Amino acid sequence: MQTMDDGSGNVTNKDDADAGGRKAMWSQLKDLVGADIMSKFSIPIFLMEPISVLQKISENMQYCELLDKACDEEEEFMRLAYVAALAVSVYSSNERTKKPFNPILGETWEMELPEINGIYVAEQVCHHPPIGASHCESPRWTFDLTSAVRTKFMGNWVDVYPKGRTRIHLKECGDVYNLLPPVCRANNLVVGRLWVDTFGEMRVNNLKTGASAVLTFKECNMFGAGRWEVSGDVLGADGECKLKLKGKWNESMTATKPDGSSGRILWAKNPEPKEGTLVEKYGFDNWTLRMNAAKDAPKGLLKSDARLRPDRMALEKGDDTTAQKMKHVLEEKQRAERRKREENGTEWKPRWFKLAAEADLHELELDVGTAVWEWNGAYNEGKAKRAENGIDNVLETEFDPWEFDDTKDMVIP
Numbered sequence: 001m002q003t004m005d006d007g008s009g010n011v012t013n014k015d016d017a018d019a020g021g022r023k024a025m026w027s028q029l030k031d032l033v034g035a036d037i038m039s040k041f042s043i044p045i046f047l048m049e050p051i052s053v054l055q056k057i058s059e060n061m062q063y064c065e066l067l068d069k070a071c072d073e074e075e076e077f078m079r080l081a082y083v084a085a086l087a088v089s090v091y092s093s094n095e096r097t098k099k100p101f102n103p104i105l106g107e108t109w110e111m112e113l114p115e116i117n118g119i120y121v122a123e124q125v126c127h128h129p130p131i132g133a134s135h136c137e138s139p140r141w142t143f144d145l146t147s148a149v150r151t152k153f154m155g156n157w158v159d160v161y162p163k164g165r166t167r168i169h170l171k172e173c174g175d176v177y178n179l180l181p182p183v184c185r186a187n188n189l190v191v192g193r194l195w196v197d198t199f200g201e202m203r204v205n206n207l208k209t210g211a212s213a214v215l216t217f218k219e220c221n222m223f224g225a226g227r228w229e230v231s232g233d234v235l236g237a238d239g240e241c242k243l244k245l246k247g248k249w250n251e252s253m254t255a256t257k258p259d260g261s262s263g264r265i266l267w268a269k270n271p272e273p274k275e276g277t278l279v280e281k282y283g284f285d286n287w288t289l290r291m292n293a294a295k296d297a298p299k300g301l302l303k304s305d306a307r308l309r310p311d312r313m314a315l316e317k318g319d320d321t322t323a324q325k326m327k328h329v330l331e332e333k334q335r336a337e338r339r340k341r342e343e344n345g346t347e348w349k350p351r352w353f354k355l356a357a358e359a360d361l362h363e364l365e366l367d368v369g370t371a372v373w374e375w376n377g378a379y380n381e382g383k384a385k386r387a388e389n390g391i392d393n394v395l396e397t398e399f400d401p402w403e404f405d406d407t408k409d410m411v412i413p
Contacts, residue, residue, distance in 0.1 A: 021046045026190045029153060037153045042331070045324040049098035049282045050316035052306035054109040054122040054132055055291045056100040057147055061113070061120055061136050062287040063089040064143070066267060068116060071140045071170050076209055077234050077242040081255045083168060083177050084204045084213035084245060085266035088230055091217075091249040092269045094184060096283045097194040101312055101327070102130060104334050105348055106401035109306040110379075111291065112298045113138070119298075124401075125350040125373050127334065131164075133353040133373035142169045148370035156191055160184040165365055165372050176207045178362050182217045197227070198249060205362060210237030215245060233258075278316065292316065294394040300386030301394060304401035308394070329412040330399075337407055348403065352379045 021044060032040060063086055070082035103124035110121045118138035125133050129148060136143040147164040166179040182200035199219035205212045215232030228250045234243035244260065247253035252268040270286065278284045290296050292307055306312065311326035341347060350373070359372035400408050 022190050029190070032153050033155055035153055036151050037158065043099050043102075045311075045315065045320050045327065047099055048315060048323075049096065049100060049284075050278070050312045050323075051100045051288065051291060052103050052107065052109060052309065052312065053100045053130075053149075054103050054107060054124060054134070054306050055288075057122060057132055057134055057145065058109060058111065058120055058291065059093045059287065060086075060090050060134075060145065061143065062093065062270075062285075063267060064113065064116055064118070064136065064138075067141045067143070067168065067170070068138070069266075071172055076173075076175070076206065076211060077236070078255070079170065079173070079175060080177070080204065080206055080211055080213050080234050081243050081245060082266055084202075084215060084232075084234070085253045085255075087179050087181070087202060087204055088215065088247070088249050088253050089267050089269070090181075091184075091198050092251075093285060093288065094196055094198060095250060097186065097196055098282055101306075101309065103132060103306065104309075104330055104401050105337070106304055106351070106403065107306055107309075108302050108304040108352070108401070109291075110298055110302060111296070116140075121352060121379055123304075123350055123352045125353050126348075126370075127338070129370070131370050131373070133350070133375075135353075135375040140171055142171070143167075144169075144375060146370060146373045153189075156189055157185055157187045158189055160186070164370060165359070165361070167360075174208060178205050178207060178365065179203075180205075180365070202232075207362065211235060211242075213245065217249065277318070297394045298387075300383065300389070301397075302386070303397060303399065305399075308397055308399035310399060313395075332412045333402065333407050333410055336410060337403055340404060352376060 025044060029037070029041065066082050066086040066089065070079040073079045073082065105124055105127040107124045108122060110119070112119055116138040118136060120134065120136040122132055122134035125131050132147045134145045134147070144167045145164060147162070150161045150163050152159045161183060162181045168177040180203040182198055182202050184196060184198045187195050187197065197220045199217045202215040202217065203212060211234065213232060213234045215230055218226040218229040220227040228248040230249050230253070231246045233241045234245065236242050241258045244256045244258055245253060250269065253266045254263055255266050256263045272285050273279045273289065278289060294307070297305070297307060309330070311323045311330060314323035314326055353373040354376040356372040356374045398408065402408055
């Protein structure tokens with residue numbers, strides 16, 4: 001199966017080694033048309049890539065230097081343009097057609113970002129429905145996300161609705177932004193050549209000033225026209241157009257004055273690696289390769305980190321059989337912990353995030369699909385001690401997101 005499509009959305013004559021498996025999958029999916037399949041269907045290994053959903057979400061930060069550029073701007077509308085460019089840049093990694101592993105409850109993923117003197121931390125805070133929370137911080141800004149993705153299976157395609165709440169805070173000027181993203185669609189899930197499209201409206205609102213960026217992601221038509229195109233306006237609080245934005249979500253974004261003059265490239269996609277098994281098989285870029293690299297793991301890495309998942313590590317090595325087996329083991333241990341909590345009358349308590357007591361919701365965020373989770377600060381409090389007594393060999397450390405001590409050693413047939 002090709003992991004990056006050719007842009008047309010059409011079936012080609014190239015060999016699709018997984019076609020038989022996808023057709024067999026239909027027997028399990030046919031009764032789920034119209035349903036959210038995120039937690040109702042266990043995706044087979046041949047459709048997966050060796051990262052976790054928590055890592056996939058972190059691709060929001062691949063071009064996080066755009067927030068530093070926003071901080072550098074004195075003019076509020078150009079700051080908003082850079083934040084909008086960051087929001088668009090996220091989709092440059094969305095052409096990959098394989099699915100990440102669903103996180104285990106309590107699973108985490110963390111990454112140091114020395115280029116911005118920052119840190120990124122994510123945690124799976126709920127399993128049913130699946131909710132991930134993440135926090136990224138630099139000396140100049142913070143980025144917080146509660147992600148509660150919903151899906152709708154429609155036969156040969158699945159629509160992905162990115163429910164949740166985003167907050168971006170620029171510390172020096174005090175701007176606070178929210179983000180309302182468009183829909184993604186994975187086409188030809190059962191028959192045909194898999195390809196991904198993003199379409200609809202995206203809004204980025206400055207909650208301090210009332211300014212907004214309204215962007216339209218053009219839907220690819222049956223002949224491939226309009227693929228990747230994005231265009232829109234930066235509007236003042238009075239609704240007047242201040243800047244024009246245009247580009248392609250897999251390539252670049254440019255800002256101009258309303259008359260088309262004074263063009264400025266806000267963002268351009270980084271060059272992609274040309275060689276390597278993970279590049280050729282999954283279409284990984286340099287950021288995604290870095291996400292899994294043991295050498296880039298923070299000192300004192302949490303044992304609940306997605307890098308350590310045995311199913312992910314096996315798939316990365318090309319051992320699909322072991323990956324499928326270990327995926328089953330992790331899922332059964334997760335079910336065992338849920339049963340034990342039910343017996344004890346207790347609930348899971350996330351370690352690094354807490355429920356927001358009074359979640360600030362924009363009028364267009366009222367249907368976020370989940371409670372809002374916020375950073376609790378505990379991660380920073382214990383960071384120095386973890387670094388001192390941390391993991392010496394990431395690749396030999398056992399994955400341990402579990403609440404109960406005996407879960408790790410549980411034998412699953």
